[in-house]
Each structure stands twice: as C-alpha cells, then as structure tokens.
Amino acid sequence: MxxxxxxxxxxxxxxxxxxxxxxxxxxxxxxxxxxxxxxxxxIQTETYEIERFSRAKETIRSPVTIENEQETERKIRETVQAVEDRYNIDQEITDERMAYTKEIFDAITNLGEELKDTQQNKEASDTAPISEQEKVQQLKQILSEEIQKGVSDDSLSQLIQVPKEEREKGEKFFLEILSKTLNNGVRTENTQSAISNMQQEIKYSDLDADMREVLTRLSEFAVVENSFFDVDKTSTARKEAASNVEPVVIRAGEIIVREGQTITNEVYKKLDLVGVLDKExxxxxxxxxxxxxxxxxxxxxxxxxxxxxxxxxxxxxxxxxxxxxxxxxxxxxxxxxxxxxxxxxxxxxxxxxxxxxxxxxxxxxxxxxxxxxxxxxxxxxxxxxxxxxxxxxxxxxxxxxxxxxxxxxxxxxxxxxxxxxxxxxxxxxxxxxxxxxxxxxxxxxxxxxxxxxxxxxxxxxxxxxxxxxxxxxxxxxxxxxxDIKLLQLSSPNHPLLKKLLTEAPGTYHHSVMVANLSEAACEAVGANGLLARVGAYYHDLGKTVQPHFFIENQLAIQNPHDFIEPNESAKIIISHPYDGAEMLKKHRLPQEIIDIAKQHHGTSLLKYFYYKDKEQNKEVEEATYRYPGPKPQTKEAAIVSICDSVEAAVRSLQEPTEHKIEEIVTSIIQDKLVDGQFDECPITLQELNKIQQITCSTLKGIFHSRIQYPMEEAN
Incomplete structure (x- = not known):
C-alpha cells in the first residue's frame, strides 16, 4: 500500500x-x-374576503402608500376640461374698426366745414340750400366702401343733423366703449352680446336722445369678430394645468373603509389597489x-x-x-x-x-x-x-x-x-x-x-x-x-489558589512569576493575556499532591529524589499536569484552564532523570521519560509552556546577567521548537521571536542587578 x-x-x-x-x-x-x-x-399585507356592496366587518387601513392612478387621471381630465379655450385678439381688426368709426365722425366734421363755406357762397348768390339727401350723398363719396355698405343713409343723415358739440361728445364716448369692447375680444358666439352690452352703455349715457339712437345703430357696424381660437395656447394651457394636478395618493395607515360601512364600487377599487384583496x-x-x-x-x-x-x-x-x-x-x-x-x-x-x-x-x-x-x-x-x-x-x-x-x-x-x-x-x-x-x-x-x-x-x-x-x-x-469569569478565578481567595499557597508556597510563587511573563508575552502577539495569566496561576496545581518532590518547595530538607529510582521520580514529576487537570475538572473550572494545565509540558523530555537513568541502564527508552501530552493546542498554552520553563531555568541561575538570560531563553525556545512542541498550535516563528524579546525584557526587569550594601561590623 x-x-x-x-x-x-x-x-x-x-x-x-x-x-x-x-x-x-x-x-x-x-x-x-x-x-x-x-x-x-x-412585509406582507393582511388580505380580506370582501364582496361589493356588503358591509365591512372591521375598519381597514391602507398597508402601503400608493398612487390612485385612476383617480389621478380623472382629476387631470376634469382640470383640463375646466381650462377655457385660448383666443388671440386680432389687433388689425380692432384698429380697423376704430379707424372706420373715426373716419365717419371726421368726414361729417369736414363735410360740415365745407357745407358752411358753400352755404355762405350760395346765400351771396341767392342759391337754394343743399338738402339732407345731398349731404348724405356727398358724405358717402368721401367715406370708405366698407362704411358705405355697413352704415345706413338714415344713420348718416341723423348723425349729420346732431349738433357739432354733441357729436364730438358722442364720438369720444363711443370710441371709449368700442375700444374696451374690442380689446376684450369679440368672438363669433358672443358678437351679439358684445353689441348689446355697448348699446346698454349707450342707453344709460348722458347723451341726448338723437345721439344715443344713432350711436346704437352705429354699434352694429363697429362691433365685429376680432378674437379667434388659438390651438397652441389652448394646448399649452391644458398641459400646464394637467402638470399642476397633484397625484391622488392613498397614504399608509389611511382608513379605506370603516367598520359597518358599505363597500361601494369606489371603495372596492381602493381596497384592490392597496393589495388587501390580492394574496398573490x-x-x-x-x-x-x-x-x-x-x-x-x-x-x-x-x-x-x-x-x-x-x-x-x-x-x-x-x-x-x-x-x-x-x-x-x-x-x-x-x-x-x-x-x-x-x-x-x-x-x-x-x-x-x-x-x-x-x-x-x-x-x-x-x-x-x-x-x-x-x-x-x-x-x-x-x-x-x-x-x-x-x-x-x-x-x-x-x-x-x-x-x-x-x-x-x-x-x-x-x-x-x-x-x-x-x-x-x-x-x-x-x-x-x-x-x-x-x-x-x-x-x-x-x-x-x-x-x-x-x-x-x-x-x-x-x-x-x-x-x-x-x-x-x-x-x-x-x-x-x-473576562469577568477569568478575573474571578484570578482572585487569591479562590480555594484552589489558597491550597496552592499553603501546601506548595514555592510553586505558588513560581506560578505568579509565570503568570506575569505569560501575560506580557500574549499581549505582544495578540493572544489572550488574561487567559494566559489565570491559566498560569493554576498550571502547576498538581504539584500539591506531592509538593516536596518539586525543588521550589524543598526548603531546608533533603531532596527526596536522591532516595528513589529515576523512573519513580519521573512518574511523580510527569503526573503533576494530569493530577492538576483532574483537580481543576473536579472543581468545574473552565476547559481552557484545564487544557493549559494538561498541555503546558506537552510531550517534552525529563532530561535530568532520563540521562541519570541512562548512566545505569543503556537500554532505557526515551518514551518512559516523556510527558504523554497533548502538545500545546493554543497560543496561550504554548506561551505558558515557554514561560514555565524559562522562569524555572532563570531562577536557578546564581548570577542572572542579561547575557545569560537571553542565552537561556533563546535556548529553551529553540529546544521546544526542534522537539516539535509547537507543531499543533497556531504560533509562528515571528511570534516566537517577539515572545523571546518580551520575555527577556521582562526577566531583566525582575532579575536586575542590585547594589550590594556592606554589612556593619560588630564592635
């Protein structure tokens, strides 16, 4: 295979x-x-089963804001129909009718002047005076053809007979109302009403009866159609009116029909429009x-x-x-x-x-x-x-x-x-x-x-x-x-930490030091510093089972390992991570803390006891002196593992100089890396380099050299 x-x-x-x-x-x-x-x-509307002309069983509101296009079109149509037709007043016709009227009065005035001179000559020569019919004929000879056709001889004759002063007064009055009438526009359908309006004004004027009568007849000639339908203006006006019509909108929440109200055809259309009848x-x-x-x-x-x-x-x-x-x-x-x-x-x-x-x-x-x-x-x-x-x-x-x-x-x-x-x-x-x-x-x-x-x-x-x-x-x-749980677990009053302090004080102090180093290193690489600190507090809890077999707790006593076989010593030492894990599990501490305690030695080798046994037995197996693992699975566990070894090694130095600290930290990290202790955790070489630098910096601060003060000699 x-x-x-x-x-x-x-x-x-x-x-x-x-x-x-x-x-x-x-x-x-x-x-x-x-x-x-x-x-x-x-996002969905409630639908109803409703029939036309029935009564609403409940008040129904519009679920949406929507335009009622049909109602908007009706409103536009009514607005457009209400727009009046636009007409153009033909100014040429207006000026023409005004000119004809002036021409009549001017011609009569000129004729009067001529007749006056002629009459004086005839009186000198004893000639008979000119008759009214002759005057009319002479007047018509100088008037425009349009006037001759439109104004009767009787009207001209009567106008000739009106005294000059009254005629001038009547002319002024007639031209004013004619101008107003024509400028207002005279359409085909309202020509007769325009004439009637002028005649009414003439009737109630302060002119004498003869003048009013002749002007009344003259208005029928002067007033003609001068206003004509303008298609473009009318269309533009209608479009503008249509554009100004506001759309008919049914607002969301607006009541369409109230409870008990009849569902008319119009209401039914609104209900259909807002979608309360259509489930689809x-x-x-x-x-x-x-x-x-x-x-x-x-x-x-x-x-x-x-x-x-x-x-x-x-x-x-x-x-x-x-x-x-x-x-x-x-x-x-x-x-x-x-x-x-x-x-x-x-x-x-x-x-x-x-x-x-x-x-x-x-x-x-x-x-x-x-x-x-x-x-x-x-x-x-x-x-x-x-x-x-x-x-x-x-x-x-x-x-x-x-x-x-x-x-x-x-x-x-x-x-x-x-x-x-x-x-x-x-x-x-x-x-x-x-x-x-x-x-x-x-x-x-x-x-x-x-x-x-x-x-x-x-x-x-x-x-x-x-x-x-x-x-x-x-x-x-x-x-x-x-974080709150971690802070609670970090309290010195926690029963397990009290147990560690009282039964293994050296291990407690070691754990505090490892916690400080681990937190600083974790923060340098973006790991959870608080988790590493708390994990470090509990990582050696298993040493409380047999505290005197660990050197940091051996105060003024002989090392018990000197009296037992190396393999027995190894069993005691190797068991402490797992004894600690069992104790933590029994007290229901979080799994992350248990994992750090179990993994902080990984599968590393107990070199001291391994080589001590090898001096006596060349066939000794290395696996006997290795921790069973598992290897560190997280960055926090790996960092606690490094700091645990580093702190113990540096503490054992008699003179921890900066050079020695850097040397031993680098050596421990390299040994663990080569031994494959970091193979199962997501830590990089770059992060290991940062850990090495921050650990060295922290240890130098802890183990900085102090001034040796001389002891006073007894007198």
Missing amino acids: DKNKYNPRTWFSFTKRFNKWGMIIAASLLLSVFFFLIMIDN RNFFPGIGLAILVLLLGSAIAHEMNWLDRKERLNTAKVTAIVVISIMAVALMKIVSIYTTQINQLFYVMPIAMGALLLKQLTHERSAIIFSTLFAILGSVIFNHQIPGSLNVEAGIYFLLSQLAAVFFLKNVKDRLAVMKAGLGIAVINIMVVLLFIFLSFEKYAWGDMLLQSSFAAASAFLSAVLTIGLLPYFEAALGILS
Missing part, C-alpha cells in the same frame, strides 16, 4: 475544516430562517425579505469564519451567538407589538444587551458586526407593519446604542464594569432621542421629552441588568470563559 495515499494528519485537517464549515453554515441558516419568520408579517401580491415582498436574510446570513457566516481563523470559535461560542441573536430579535418583536407611531416604545428596547454579551463572550469586532445587523433588523421589525418601509429612526437608535455599549465596556475587572458601561449607554441613548426631537419640526411638550428620555435611560439600565443576569448562565451552561 502506498503511504502517500493516506495521511492521517491531512485527513484530520480536512475533517476539522468540514465540521467547522458545517457548524457555521448550520448556525447561519438557522438564524436566517428565524429572522425570516420574525419579519414576514412586517405578498409573494414579491417575500422574495425581497429572503434576499435580505440571505445577505445577513452571509455576513454572520463570514464573521464566524473570521473568529475561527483567530482561534476564537468553538461550538459553545457559536451557540452563544445564535442564542443571543434569537433573544435580541425576539425581544424586538415583542416590543414592536406594543409600539405605535405615537408611543415610540422602541426607545425602551434593551438592544445594547446583545452587544455587551457578544463583546464579553466572543470579540469586540463581532459585537460591532452584530450590532449593525440587529439595527437593520430593528428598522424592519419596527416599521409598524407597513410593507416596503423602514423605521430609520429605530435603526439609527439601535445602532448608536449598541456601538456605545461596545465603546464603554472597557477594562472589565468585575460586573460593575457593565453597570458603568450602562451609564455611558444611557447618555448616548438620551442624546439620540433629543437629536430626533430637535431635528423634527413638531412641537414637543416637556412631558413628552422627559418621557422619551426616561425610555432611553431605562433601555440602558435594562441592558446592563440583563447582561449581568444572563452572563453567568452563558458561562455555566456553555462553558464560555469571559
């Missing part, structure tokens, strides 16, 4: 990767389905929601994969992410049921709880990512069940509240840190509420402002209280190790 065909390590890596992606995809799909089911009624129309919003949850699920899967690459993802943390997400979204849904556009109850929603829990149980970046996702979900959930709309105000409030939670939760030393973060969240929440109030143009009473601000403060308080209350359950049920 070809050995290259099957590689157990490759198969293990493939299986691990397959299981990881299976877990991530399952969690993402579960959350996506849950989000879809929670939000489905926020809910299909398309469902597709949109499916796309949204697919995007959110992809973001969740990407974030989980990032956590896995950073060695911060396991089944417990995936479970925590799923449970926290379900809790946060379900709580939003419950609050949304009682929220209206008036009470704004979403301000009291303790949304920051999710960010506070996620930051402590996973990672700060994950808390920010999920804060954004929860804000998006909140904007849909609190849309007052109006399909197609988002409550942007709620989304912004949720996002800023959660980001405040991530920002203010720092330097977690105890559960009071969460309450302090809650104060910061309250300030931000109240500022956001006031922001929305002042940005709006609505007038708010002081009572409303205080009420909404109190909602915001209550949201922060509830978030902090729920976080403090729920965190222990996540830690206990899922075995997740939070």
